Amino acid sequence: MQQSFYLSPLGCLKISQQGASLSHIEWLDIPHQLEALVEPAIKQWLDGYFNGQCSAAMSFELAPKGSLFQQRVWRQMSLIPCGETLTYGDIANKLGSSAQAVGNACRANPIVVGIPCHRVLSATGNGGYAGQTQGVMMQRKLGLLALELGVDPAKIFIDEC
Numbered sequence: 001m002q003q004s005f006y007l008s009p010l011g012c013l014k015i016s017q018q019g020a021s022l023s024h025i026e027w028l029d030i031p032h033q034l035e036a037l038v039e040p041a042i043k044q045w046l047d048g049y050f051n052g053q054c055s056a057a058m059s060f061e062l063a064p065k066g067s068l069f070q071q072r073v074w075r076q077m078s079l080i081p082c083g084e085t086l087t088y089g090d091i092a093n094k095l096g097s098s099a100q101a102v103g104n105a106c107r108a109n110p111i112v113v114g115i116p117c118h119r120v121l122s123a124t125g126n127g128g129y130a131g132q133t134q135g136v137m138m139q140r141k142l143g144l145l146a147l148e149l150g151v152d153p154a155k156i157f158i159d160e161c
Helices: 040-050 068-078 088-095 099-107 136-148
Strands: 002-008 011-018 021-027
Touching: 002 040, 011 040, 068 088, 068 099, 088 099
Parallel strands: none
Antiparallel strands: 002 011, 011 021
16 A cells, blocks of 8 residues: 655645555645655646546546445445535435435545545535534535635635644
């Protein structure tokens, strides 16, 4: 397993891959000793995403580990077009499940940005992100959605304190 970091406009991301397969992208909020990301295909995709090309195809394999149900939810999230959203209930209806179960699968998403859990909202508002309903993680969720709508990354402020 190779690990590296990628500095995005919304914070540092920890990248875990095995060969050309990407298994994790997660927010990294603590000091680290990782090398900068050098895998060209993943770096190129992340650069494009954070520069407004969020619908660009990935030229690498996503290999998230999770239960069969989580895999089904993540597949549904991956079908949500860039700049659009669905609710937990929308996905639950497609899968014959509950909104809460879908929310739990979203929280367990191991590949943030790549599997766009930020595009899933509650029926009454923004919902949560990575198990949080406020703070830096919610700022990142809203920042990702803003990026996808064309907001300049320099205009998005994430309060990491």
